[in-house]
Amino acid sequence: MLFKDQVDFVSQHIKKNKLRVFMTILAATMGCAFLIVLASIGFGIQDTMRKEILEDQAITEVEVYPNDGEELDISKIGAVEHVNAIVQRTRMEAMAVSQIENRSLEGNMLLTNFAQEEKSNLKLSEGRMPTKDNEIVVGYQFAENLLTDAERKEMEQSTEEDAEPIGGYKESLIGKTVSMSLQSYESEEAFSETWDFTIVGVTEKPAKDWIVDTNILLDESWKDKLQEVYEVNMEEGNTDLFFSSTKIYTSSLEHVKSVTEELKEMGYSVYSVSEQLEQLDVFFMAFKIGLIFVGTIAVLISSIGIFNTMTMAVTERTREIGVMKAIGASPKLIQRLFLMESAWIGIIGTILAVIISYAVSFLANWILPMVVGSALGEEEFQDLSMTFSLIPWQLVVIASIISIGVAMISGWRPARKATKIDVIQALRQEL
Amino acid sequence: MIQVQNVNHTFLIGKKGKEKKVPVLKGLSFEVEKGEIVAIVGKSGSGKSTLLHTIAGFMSPEQGSITVNxxxxxxxxxxxxxxxxxxNFGFIFQNFQLMPGLTAFENVELPLKLKGVSSKKRKTSVKQLLKKVGLEEVADHYPNELSGGQQQRVSIARALITNPPILFADEPTGSLDSETEQDILLLIQDLNQTLGVTFVIITHDEEVASIADRKFRMRDGELVKGDTGYVI
Structure with missing residues (x-):
């Protein structure tokens, strides 16, 4: 029998029992949709957590710390394969007071090597990387926090928590000269020494809304000069001005693991995003398998409906099957026709389930943040990019295999029963 | 064409564990030649239907051999x-055994579908045959919209559509009135003569058997000897 004729034959029978087949498809759809939506919660939460982790830092970044009393051997680390850049940012135990025109800002100054920063793919929203000693890069929110005394006073008086920043420097900072001096955290007055720097770049907007980047990035060659000034101005015994953090950037994500392992072997304390992601993935793999297992139970329950429908179909069509066999239909063909019918129920049920699941997932991601936000009374919650439900293609494939597979298995026995129908008995059945 | 040699068969009747053996076919042997009409005549329970079922391959005999072609x-x-x-076979049943959900055309078309014949070829063959059996006007009617005689003609057309060399007819006029019976018998004779199809007719009706070239009479699972061997 040609495949097209087999399909016609099956669809003819389905049309004859529309209501019964519809109800069976409905059960299969509900079971499969439940499986997909349930598992999508696991995928959604995992996606949200991955994003959280990846937003915090670059994915090729590896933080490395020396053990107590030791120092990092930068040349040794640099020799490790796939290490692209080593960025050592040195922070000072003092504030940097910046002055442009009548505006000032108290912020942090970080000493770094710009060549390495460029290699590590430091992104600027404006301008370029410094090439001279007196050139600097400032943070994204540096300009808006440059305030006049009047603006600062107004801001201090403002009681509203979420008040918009008052004033700030409105023009582009590129090419502007900033006068800078150091100030101890303990004292009210800045040191008398001042330096003039030219702003040549502004960093990119931080990934998190709540991070305010007012840092100043300065070439590391200034370290000795700043140390000198600090020592002169501070009392004895409190001259430890600098402390640094080291970040290593690998050439690609796949090398993060090998670099991390090698650095650990060198005896350093290491932290990388890949380690965190790996732990997260292991946890969520178990979580998702659990959810799919629970969802599969719903599919199995719906399969009882398919089994029932197919058994009824075989019983009702006993005489027809007998005639078919008598005129030359092979048992294999009879079996295939019934399996096709149960597979058809499974396929249509799965297609509908996938469409419904995507709709439910979309609605959940749209409505749930609003519901949760209003329930908690936090408007900000609505702005968070939280994914409650995510349906990747892999989940659709897994759910389809389970749903169609279960449909075919439940149609298997009735189909076998059909092949075993005795022609003589079937032909004797009353019309 | 058909050789039946020493065929024996027994049915087990009764509750499980307490079954009784009832012999239904007892050492049957005969032959059917190509192009003839053979009638197997007998009363109910004589074993004639069982004989047909064994020759048609619906069941296997316990003993003996059946050779077809x-x-x-x-x-x-x-x-x-x-x-x-x-x-090799076409079947005509007493109660027609048509598919209730298929039209006359689709019923006749069914064996061709099973053979995997293309839709275009099927249409031509079915149209021709329906014309031959005088049903072209009711081709799109469902079985319950046809008279008994028309239904049996559809059944005959379905049996003939694949051009089988042998056609089995089990009480072909059992559900028909005498006038329609005559029509069907004439059709069978016509098809036998024009197409050269071999007919094996199972019947209890002597009038139906009268169209046969040869008759075998059965009684209690055995062929009854007449003046000329088994043939009466």
Whole structure:
């Protein structure tokens, strides 16, 4: 029998029992949709957590710390394969007071090597990387926090928590000269020494809304000069001005693991995003398998409906099957026709389930943040990019295999029963 | 064409564990020649239907051999038997056995579908045959919209559509009035003469048997001897 004729034959029978087949498809759809939506919660939460982790830092970044009393051997680390850049940012135990025109800002100054920063793919929203000693890069929110005394006073008086920043420097900072001096955290007055720097770049907007980047990035060659000034101005015994953090950037994500392992072997304390992601993935793999297992139970329950429908179909069509066999239909063909019918129920049920699941997932991601936000009374919650439900293609494939597979298995026995129908008995059945 | 040799068969009747053996076919042997009409005549319970079922391959006899066109059918498995039936046999049943959900055209078309014939070829063949049996006007009618005689003509057309060399008819006029019976018998004779199809007719009706070239009479699972051997 040609495949097209087999399909016609099956669809003819389905049309004859529309209501019964519809109800069976409905059960299969509900079971499969439940499986997909349930598992999508696991995928959604995992996606949200991955994003959280990846937003915090670059994915090729590896933080490395020396053990107590030791120092990092930068040349040794640099020799490790796939290490692209080593960025050592040195922070000072003092504030940097910046002055442009009548505006000032108290912020942090970080000493770094710009060549390495460029290699590590430091992104600027404006301008370029410094090439001279007196050139600097400032943070994204540096300009808006440059305030006049009047603006600062107004801001201090403002009681509203979420008040918009008052004033700030409105023009582009590129090419502007900033006068800078150091100030101890303990004292009210800045040191008398001042330096003039030219702003040549502004960093990119931080990934998190709540991070305010007012840092100043300065070439590391200034370290000795700043140390000198600090020592002169501070009392004895409190001259430890600098402390640094080291970040290593690998050439690609796949090398993060090998670099991390090698650095650990060198005896350093290491932290990388890949380690965190790996732990997260292991946890969520178990979580998702659990959810799919629970969802599969719903599919199995719906399969009882398919089994029932197919058994009824075989019983009702006993005489027809007998005639078919008598005129030359092979048992294999009879079996295939019934399996096709149960597979058809499974396929249509799965297609509908996938469409419904995507709709439910979309609605959940749209409505749930609003519901949760209003329930908690936090408007900000609505702005968070939280994914409650995510349906990747892999989940659709897994759910389809389970749903169609279960449909075919439940149609298997009735189909076998059909092949075993005795022609003589079937032909004797009353019309 | 058909050789039946020493065929024996027993039915087990009664509750499980307390079954009784009832012999239904007792050492039957005969032959059917190509192009003839043979009638197997007998009362109810004489075993004639069981004989038809064994020759057609619906069941295997306990003993003996049945050869059709040189092929020993008892050794074939179920799938092979189905294929053999599709290529060699056509069936006409007492109660027509048409598919209620298919039109007259679709019912006749069914064996061709099973053979995997293309839709275009099927249409031409079915149209021609329906014309031959005088049903072209009711081709799109469902079985319950047809008279008994028309239904039996559809059944005959379905049996003939694959051009089988042998056609089995089990009480072909059992559900028809005498006038329609005559029509069907004339049709069978016509098809036998024009197409050269071999007919094996199972009947209890002497009038139906009268169209046969040869008759075998059965009684209690045995062929009854007449003046000329088994043939009466």
């Amino acid at each position: 040189g092929q020993e059918t008892a050794f074939l498995n179920e799938t092979e038997r189905a294929k053999f039936r599709l290529n």
